[in-house]
Amino acid sequence: MRGSRQAAEQPIDHSKTHSRTNRQESRDHMHKHTSEFDPHLKDPVTKPPLDPHLKALENEAIHIFREVAAEFENPVMLYSIGKDSSVLLHLARKAFYPGRVPFPLLHIDTGWKFPEMIAFRDEMAERFDLDLVVHTNPRGQEEGIGPFSHGSAYHTDVMKTEALRQALDAGKYDAAFGGARRDEEASRAKERIYSFRTPDHKWDPRNQRPELWNIYNGNIRRGESVRAFPLSNWTEVDIWRYIQAENIPLPPLYYAKNRRFVERDGMLMWAEDPRFQPLPGEQIQEGMLRFRTLGCWPLTGGIRSTATTLDEVIAELEIATVSERQGRAIDRDQAGSMEKKKREGYF
Amino acid sequence: MTAPANTAALAEVQDLPEAEAAKAVKDSRPLRLITCGSVDDGKSTLIGRLLWDTKAVKEDQAAALSRDSGKQNDLGLPDFALLLDGLQAEREQGITIDVAYRYFSTDRRSFIVADTPGHEQYTRNMATGASTADLAVLLVDARAGLLEQTRRHATIASLMGIKQFVLAVNKFDLVSYDKSVFDRISHEFKELALSLGVRQITAIPMSALKGENVVYGASTIMPWYDGPTLVQALELATIRTATAGGFRLPVQRVSRPGESFRGYQGTVAGGSIKPGDSVAILPSGMVANVKQIVTFDLVRNAAVAGDAITLVLDRQVDVSRGDMIASLDGQPMTGLGFDAQLVALQPGGIEPGKRYWLKAGSRRQRVVVQPVSQLELSSGKWKPHAETLAMNAIGKVRLSFDELAVFDTYEQNRATGAFILIDPDTNNTVAGGMVTAKRSDLGGIHREGERVLLSLPADLAEELMASEAFAARRDDVDIRRISGQRSNEIFETPD
Structure with a gap:
């Protein structure tokens, strides 16, 4: 299971990677670099303690991680490489310290991610001794499905939603951690921390289990699963402040850099991929650009920015008046578009 | 700036919130609050106004809002309710x-609002929202005053352990800012709250639509009101912590990354702990001492309620998920029978004698539930009720376990006194409950042919005799009225 990064080019064979005995063996190994538990091996702590607000959010997330890891047979963490995933990963490492993260990370690679994302993903897996599973929809790959040739909606449906279902089915995962936050989008405001999914990954917003106190109901039948959201109560500002306080590494795409791009439908589209084709009349521009969210590059708008450090990014954020999903083409189709996608199994 | 020009104009003639000063680090954890009100009290408008005036609404969200609604209210602001009713079903039904x-958030504090439905049939959702809340904002329409629904919500909120109420007397512009209306409603409410045992009460006259006394003050319009705005009241509210009382660590997970390390992972649910402290492992009762408190960042010299930690003990003891590690002095209650109050959350209700899963902390065990009485929300009285508790019913019940259970009372510790019931047939969460007491041994001694002599105050006896269970077996019962002195004599005479 470890080192399955090479599987990026082909569908993964879960029968090999997920035998129970292998899992049990790898589950509780120490971190690679600490052969024996000894706190003094760690660097002396120099950073100031978290403020009570962030500490409370961190405690809650760690509680959720531990609860799911203990209650479910075969959890997985969805890893999308963005800032929320980076925070999620950091919290997972904290939750299970001094042990390793006791479940694999699953990345759905649509084939249209920024190369800097893939490089960062592999570096994190190596540095933190993670089990990484990468899946690309083989059908979509065969049919050459992409956002330009097939449209963003169909591309997302096949390469993201369908691919995620394939990977979850193949891994027989009964719980999947995600980095969704309730403040992101209207339909998410009512999502539970343990969000129940039918065997075909459907979400029924009208029939959610009540969730009281911090007591989570993990009872499911075979085939059913739960999406667990440790960051439910975090806001975008919390994410940034936590990244700053904890010094969490982020993909370089979040920082402004001289990049080539075009302006298309009000969105600044990255134009450095060989598959990029300018439309008639489109001028390739060059300038300082960064991204507020990361996804498939044809669907992820950049913003003009000079922020090259975390402090500068946060300074920009504090005066920003546009919500982070604004750069995403996916939400703008129609009212309730995200709810519709979620019911179909989009994360 | 998201605040539109006309809000800015309003702000000029009104008080600016004091918190406009420098950006500060949030000095406390988020205040969790619940908002409740009847259908037309303007709750969505109030929350929309809170988000709008604290600049939690971003420009593109506001743009989507005016695009979706296609209309604006008479202040030129979007329809706030649409901002909140996220699910399409709600847009369609308008509820x-x-x-x-x-x-x-403000510069002083951040807030998590559980926005709960006003409809009577969604009482269960209110209980859900109230379970984590430190404070309840109860909304009334100034023209209508307190309604039965207000009483219900206040009763449920207090039952779920909320000790702070804010009464938002909304639509105050529609009663011409009449002080006497405010005095009457707030007086009536304070009586209600006090009868429920809630002493921290703030009443605020406001117009959510116009943004008066929500984030911005309105002293020019209501010079007679010198109390806080809603946001000021929320900034001043206290957050309950379970740091007083005994140490509690429900064990979520045993961490064994290598032969040399064995740690018990969980979130401290009460009290505090430091290395060297003696602890008991419950329910087994084994005793050990704390060797280390491990976290990712550092080995700590203390941990308090709310901290997610890994605890290392000084000796090999049998500890597994679901056990509770507690301070040796001041342990929680351990037993097979408990009294509790619960809210039935699902259409099937809670059936007497049925075996449910009970989950409390990280512990899941089988339980049989026997309803005893039910709360009549309109009167606030408990009525004997030994049958199925229907959905939305609030009942007093007896819990009987096969294996030892560990609880504090909910009053003492919300984290270790709360539980949920899970129906083993549907796997759904069917009740949320709060432990009130460990049941006396009396319940466990009933054997065939034996009799029990009770001595009760006459009024309690009368209540007992009015119950159906009593009436059904009236012929089996002997009753005699005696003096307190005679009762003492009987009970002090050895068998």
Whole structure:
């Protein structure tokens, strides 16, 4: 299971990677670099303690991680490489310290991610001794499905939603951690921390289990699963402040850099991929650009920015008046578009 | 700036919130609050106003809002309710059918709002939202005053352990800012709250639509009101912590990354701990001492309620998920029978004698539930009720376990006194409950042919005799009225 990064080019064979005995063996190994538990091996702590607000959010997330890891047979963490995933990963490492993260990370690679994302993903897996599973929809790959040739909606449906279902089915995962936050989008405001999914990954917003106190109901039948959201109560500002306080590494795409791009439908589209084709009349521009969210590059708008450090990014954020999903083409189709996608199994 | 020009104009003639000063680090954890009100009290408008005036609404969200609604209110602001009713079903039905969570912050504090439905049939959702809340904002329409629904909501909120109420007397512009209306409603409410045992009460006259006394003050319009705005009241509210009382660590997980390390992972649910402290492992009762408190960042010299930690003990003891590690002095209650109050959350209700799963902390065990009485929300009285508790019913019940259970009372510790019931047939969460007491041994001694002599105050005896269970077996019972002195003599005479 470890080192399955090479599987990026082909569908993964879960029968090999997920035998129970292998899992049990790898589950509780120490971190690679600490052969024996000894706190003094760690660097002396120099950073100031978290403020009570962030500490409370961190405690809650760690509680959720531990609860799911203990209650479910075969959890997985969805890893999308963005800032929320980076925070999620950091919290997972904290939750299970001094042990390793006791479940694999699953990345759905649509084939249209920024190369800097893939490089960062592999570096994190190596540095933190993670089990990484990468899946690309083989059908979509065969049919050459992409956002330009097939449209963003169909591309997302096949390469993201369908691919995620394939990977979850193949891994027989009964719980999947995600980095969704309730403040992101209207339909998410009512999502539970343990969000129940039918065997075909459907979400029924009208029939959610009540969730009281911090007591989570993990009872499911075979085939059913739960999406667990440790960051439910975090806001975008919390994410940034936590990244700053904890010094969490982020993909370089979040920082402004001289990049080539075009302006298309009000969105600044990255134009450095060989598959990029300018439309008639489109001028390739060059300038300082960064991204507020990361996804498939044809669907992820950049913003003009000079922020090259975390402090500068946060300074920009504090005066920003546009919500982070604004750069995403996916939400703008129609009212309730995200709810519709979620019911179909989009994360 | 998201605040539109006319809000800015209003702000000029009104008080600016004091918190406009420098950006500060949030000095406390988020205040969790619940908002409740009847259908037309303007709750969505109030929350929309809170988000809007604290600048939690971003420009593109506001743009989507005016695009979706296609209309604006007479102040040129978008329809706030649409901002909140996230699910399409709600847009179609025009009601709020589920608990939604909202986030906003001021320079002093951040807030998590559980926005709960006003409809009577969604009482269960209110209980859900109230379970984590430190404070309840109860909304009334100034023209209508307190309604039965207000009483219900206040009763449920207090039952779920909320000790702070804010009464928002909304639509105050529609009663011409009449002080006497405010005095009457707030007086009536204070009586209600006090009868429920809630002493921290703030009443605020406001117009959510116009933004008066929500974030911005309105002293020019209501010079007679010198109390806080809603946001000021929320900034001043206290957050309950379970740091007083005994140490509690429900064990979520045993961490064994290598032969040399064995740690017990969980979130401290009460009290505090430091290395060297003696602890008991419950329910087994084994004793050990704390060797280390491990976290990712550092080995700590203390941990308090709310901290997610890994605890290392000084000796090999049998500890597994679901056990509770507690301070040796001041342990929780351990037993097979407990009294509790619960809210029935699902259409099937809670059936007497049925075996449910009970989950409390990280512990899941089988339980049989026997309803005893039911709360009549309109009167606030408990009526004997030994049958199925229907959905939305609030009942007193007896819990009987096969294996030892560990609880504090909910009053003492919300984290270790709360539980949920799970129906083993549907796997759904069917009740949320709060432990009130460990049941006396009396319940466990009933054997065939034996009799029990009770001595009760006459009024309690009368209540007991009015119950159906009593009436059904009236012929089996002997009753004699005696003096207190005679009763003492009987009970002090050895068998």
